[in-house]
Amino acid sequence: MHDQDLSAALAEAVVDAAAAGRRLRIEGGGSKAFYGRQAEGEPLAVGAHRGIVSYEPTELVLTARAGTPLADIDAALAAQGQMLGFEPPGFGPGATLGGTVACGFSGPRRPYAGSARDFVLGVRLLNGRGENLRFGGEVMKNVAGYDVSRLQVGALGCLGVLLDVSLKVLPRPQAELTLVQDVTLAGAAIERLNRWAGQPLPLSASAWDDGRLYLRLSGAGSAVRAAATSLGGEVLAEDAAAAYWQGLREHTHAFFAGDAPLWRFSVTPAAAPLDLPGATLIEWGGAQRWWRGEAEPAALFALARAAGGHASRFRGGDRGGEVFQPLAPALAALHTGLKASFDPRGVFNPGRLYAGL
Amino acid sequence: MSAPVNLYTKLAAGVPEHLLLVETEDLRPYECDGLSAYRQVPLLVALPETIEQVQHVLRTCNELRVPVVARGAGTGLSGGALPLAEGVLLSLAKFNRVLDIDPVNRTARVQPGVRNLAISQAVSDLGLYYAPDPSSQIACTIGGNVAENAGGVHCLKYGLTVHNIQSIELVTMTGERLTIGSQALDSAGFDLLALLTGSEGLLGVIVEVTVKLLPKPQVAQVVMAAFDRVDTAGAAVGRIIAEGIIPGGLEMMDQGCIQAAEDYLHAGYPTGAAAILLCELDGTAEEVAEQMEQVQALLRDAGATELRVSRNEQERLLFWAGRKAAFPAVGRLSPDYYCMDGTIPRKELPRVLNGIEALSQEFGLRVLNVFHAGDGNLHPLILFDANREGQLHAAEELGGRILELCVEVGGAITGEHGVGMEKINQMCVQFRREEIVQFHALKAAFDPHGLLNPGKAVPTLNRCAEYGAMRVSRGELRFPELERF
Numbered sequence: 001m002h003d004q005d006l007s008a009a010l011a012e013a014v015v016d017a018a019a020a021g022r023r024l025r026i027e028g029g030g031s032k033a034f035y036g037r038q039a040e041g042e043p044l045a046v047g048a049h050r051g052i053v054s055y056e057p058t059e060l061v062l063t064a065r066a067g068t069p070l071a072d073i074d075a076a077l078a079a080q081g082q083m084l085g086f087e088p089p090g091f092g093p094g095a096t097l098g099g100t101v102a103c104g105f106s107g108p109r110r111p112y113a114g115s116a117r118d119f120v121l122g123v124r125l126l127n128g129r130g131e132n133l134r135f136g137g138e139v140m141k142n143v144a145g146y147d148v149s150r151l152q153v154g155a156l157g158c159l160g161v162l163l164d165v166s167l168k169v170l171p172r173p174q175a176e177l178t179l180v181q182d183v184t185l186a187g188a189a190i191e192r193l194n195r196w197a198g199q200p201l202p203l204s205a206s207a208w209d210d211g212r213l214y215l216r217l218s219g220a221g222s223a224v225r226a227a228a229t230s231l232g233g234e235v236l237a238e239d240a241a242a243a244y245w246q247g248l249r250e251h252t253h254a255f256f257a258g259d260a261p262l263w264r265f266s267v268t269p270a271a272a273p274l275d276l277p278g279a280t281l282i283e284w285g286g287a288q289r290w291w292r293g294e295a296e297p298a299a300l301f302a303l304a305r306a307a308g309g310h311a312s313r314f315r316g317g318d319r320g321g322e323v324f325q326p327l328a329p330a331l332a333a334l335h336t337g338l339k340a341s342f343d344p345r346g347v348f349n350p351g352r353l354y355a356g357l
Numbered sequence: 358m359s360a361p362v363n364l365y366t367k368l369a370a371g372v373p374e375h376l377l378l379v380e381t382e383d384l385r386p387y388e389c390d391g392l393s394a395y396r397q398v399p400l401l402v403a404l405p406e407t408i409e410q411v412q413h414v415l416r417t418c419n420e421l422r423v424p425v426v427a428r429g430a431g432t433g434l435s436g437g438a439l440p441l442a443e444g445v446l447l448s449l450a451k452f453n454r455v456l457d458i459d460p461v462n463r464t465a466r467v468q469p470g471v472r473n474l475a476i477s478q479a480v481s482d483l484g485l486y487y488a489p490d491p492s493s494q495i496a497c498t499i500g501g502n503v504a505e506n507a508g509g510v511h512c513l514k515y516g517l518t519v520h521n522i523q524s525i526e527l528v529t530m531t532g533e534r535l536t537i538g539s540q541a542l543d544s545a546g547f548d549l550l551a552l553l554t555g556s557e558g559l560l561g562v563i564v565e566v567t568v569k570l571l572p573k574p575q576v577a578q579v580v581m582a583a584f585d586r587v588d589t590a591g592a593a594v595g596r597i598i599a600e601g602i603i604p605g606g607l608e609m610m611d612q613g614c615i616q617a618a619e620d621y622l623h624a625g626y627p628t629g630a631a632a633i634l635l636c637e638l639d640g641t642a643e644e645v646a647e648q649m650e651q652v653q654a655l656l657r658d659a660g661a662t663e664l665r666v667s668r669n670e671q672e673r674l675l676f677w678a679g680r681k682a683a684f685p686a687v688g689r690l691s692p693d694y695y696c697m698d699g700t701i702p703r704k705e706l707p708r709v710l711n712g713i714e715a716l717s718q719e720f721g722l723r724v725l726n727v728f729h730a731g732d733g734n735l736h737p738l739i740l741f742d743a744n745r746e747g748q749l750h751a752a753e754e755l756g757g758r759i760l761e762l763c764v765e766v767g768g769a770i771t772g773e774h775g776v777g778m779e780k781i782n783q784m785c786v787q788f789r790r791e792e793i794v795q796f797h798a799l800k801a802a803f804d805p806h807g808l809l810n811p812g813k814a815v816p817t818l819n820r821c822a823e824y825g826a827m828r829v830s831r832g833e834l835r836f837p838e839l840e841r842f
């Protein structure tokens with residue numbers, strides 16, 4: 001498919017839907033259709049609104065239309081020795097920039113380099129009135145007006161149709177190396193990860209899975225070698241390392257296989273191992289934990305809250321029920337108010353994030 | 358005492374009377390922030406000591422429809438904390454305690470009135486620090502930093518305030534207390550933490566902040582490079598970034614600033630240069646040594662006429678001292694100066710500097726430039742004398758024109774100081790009508806009666822219409838694509 005700007009047609013579709021009281025389910029590449037609650041409405045396809053609008057390697061800024069495949073962006077950046085710092089998962093070949101930002105997904109580099117929202121500099125979006133609005137921009141620092149751009153990250157399209165997104169990009173590290181250590185207990189792994197995170201080490205990813213602790217180091221060659229010596233462990237061959245982190249990011253790793261619902265726990269990094277039956281996979285220096293199984297959602301939400309964070313049913317299970325951690329009443333009311341301010345007639349993705357939103 | 362008795366009595370029902378100031382001489386210290394050209398004595402100053410008292414003040418004012426302006430240390434440079442004659446000034450000065458330090462999770466929970474530098478000092482023994490370092494860090498508060506999304510010299514590598522906080526406790530205008538964010542790396546629902554950061558006290562009052570702490574880098578070293586042309590210096594910045602190096606800090610000063618700083622501090626700056634770059638590299642010893650070689654080669658190749666690398670910590674601090682004291686140094690050259698805060702794509706630097714020079718000639722006022730070069734944040738310093746008829750006004754107008762130039766090249770009217778009162782007109786240049794309407798709608802979701810810091814940060818449509826008309830009457834429509842309303 002070729003690059004094209006469909007902003008005007010999309011705006012018209014939104015205006016029509018709002019006037020007719022219809023609701024729209026925004027669809028990019030469909031790779032993340034599994035995520036969130038079951039949204040109502042007719043599909044609004046944005047995948048054909050695509051193309052990199054501008055990319056200035058020396059400015060570290062890229063702007064692309066929301067339907068641009070993530071793979072195209074990765075390729076354009078790689079050609080200049082750069083990358084998306086938050087290492088987003090695609091969860092399928094169709095993944096688009098808009099979907100990635102709307103879901104707010106970040107990969108293994110997140111705790112050490114920043115999240116999707118940390119790299120967003122600006123957006124252009126359609127609000128529920130079909131108005132084409134621009135917030136933020138293509139500069140690193142910009143505090144003019146409220147930060148509506150970062151507000152879109154993880155909002156699952158409930159506040160508008162993303163048209164373009166401007167991102168800060170990063171140079172690829174000069175050197176990268178993965179170490180593996182045998183660590184039988186989750187608690188010991190969590191302790192090590194947090195101790196090291198408090199030291200100036202060039203860590204760029206970490207995971208504990210099935211008694212093995214994986215650590216990725218990135219940076220200047222000399223720094224990576226020095227840290228590898230001080231941390232110790234077996235050095236993983238380059239392709240094996242790349243395959244490991246890729247499997248983790250894309251959930252093709254064996255842990256993620258199976259049909260039971262997949263739960264994501266986002267918790268205080270040093271929180272004790274969660275009291276859950278069976279295996280847990282720990283990422284992000286302890287701050288992101290995965291678990292597969294059937295359980296009462298309320299119990300899991302309580303567990304996450306006690307660990308300083310929140311839980312979400314990432315895949316599977318009943319998508320008519322709550323998928324995301326319920327909000328305190330005052331916060332929920334604020335969400336309703338914000339939604340109404342962007343989308344007064346409730347056109348976009350009704351119910352995808354929370355029932356009634 | 359001029360405050361209406363009703364307001365005073367109701368406030369005093371929840372806040373001890375010694376924390377409510379009403380006498381003019383007590384109100385005077387609050388009449389302005391760091392932008393002292395704007396002054397206004399408030400109706401009343403409340404200095405609550407507890408979150409319940411903050412809730413009481415806001416609830417009461419909401420009921421009585423009295424506007425409220427929050428204030429941290431009052432170092433803001435855009436008039437954000439400027440009081441309203443008919444409003445309450447809510448000072449967070451009494452909230453000055455570090456509540457909890459969690460060395461394992463690398464966070465600190467602090468009250469909003471804690472000074473920026475005090476956080477790093479409190480955790481220094483643990484080998485940790487709080488990264489954003491505004492030049493005002495000895496004085497400004499973390500609450501004010503969150504409200505402005507403050508930046509500093511090290512933000513290119515370590516991010517702005519928004520990247521370095523984990524959660525806040527917020528009291529809304531209706532007196533409701535909310536936890537925004539969590540103790541994890543993200544939280545459920547909309548990213549309200551990002552929205553609140555930089556909201557200039559218009560959406561809620563921050564009563565607690567949990568900040569992220571980073572391990573102190575093992576080593577830091579700075580190289581100072583002199584250039585005989587400003588655009589060569591600008592191009593050198595692009596070369597460093599293109600090479601894949603993100604320096605800890607990357608700052609530029611122009612000739613006027615170099616001279617002023619040198620006269621003031623004798624940091625050994627090359628006063629003959631058209632511009633200098635200060636490039637700091639930090640990390641492990643190996644990394645810094647490796648990258649310092651690369652950066653020096655790049656700078657030489659990019660046309661640097663002189664390079665000096667700090668040989669020890671003392672020299673590193675000396676190199677920085679000149680930059681950090683640029684404002685007071687410039688202050689010695691002129692009775693008054695006005696600090697602007699625009700951002701631009703870095704490649705536009707030569708064009709913008711030429712434009713600033715032309716404007717400087719046009720207005721007959723000298724402008725010196727310090728520049729967070731790595732992230733495109735310009736701080737032109739306009740020299741003037743407020744005692745000379747019309748100069749303050751000319752300086753303000755020149756400043757506004759510089760910001761409009763930033764917008765013209767694809768930049769923004771403020772990188773870190775906020776819009777406040779100062780840049781309210783330029784908001785009409787940066788944003789279109791529909792965007793401003795959206796901002797107002799968003800605010801109403803938090804503050805339905807528009808009582809928190811009204812008149813700041815987001816202009817009314819009427820104001821934009823007037824400003825548009827004024828610009829037309831000046832006879833030169835510089836942005837013909839701009840809607841007039």
Ligand SMILES: Cc1cc2nc3c(=O)[nH]c(=O)nc-3n(C[C@H](O)[C@H](O)[C@H](O)COP(=O)(O)OP(=O)(O)OC[C@H]3O[C@@H](n4cnc5c(N)ncnc54)[C@H](O)[C@@H]3O)c2cc1C
Binds near residue numbers: 429508561
């Ligand atoms: C010499 C000098 C150098 C400076 N250098 C820098 C720099 O390098 N980088 C930079 O970013 N800034 C800089 N500044 C600007 C200023 O220091 C920052 O904007 C700072 O964040 C303001 O903090 P404050 O506590 O003084 O806030 P104030 O000036 O008191 O308030 C600023 C704004 O925040 C709101 N506010 C304050 N506290 C709260 C709260 N608890 N809840 C809700 N709203 C609140 C106020 O209403 C106001 O709108 C500099 C200022 C000076 C004077």
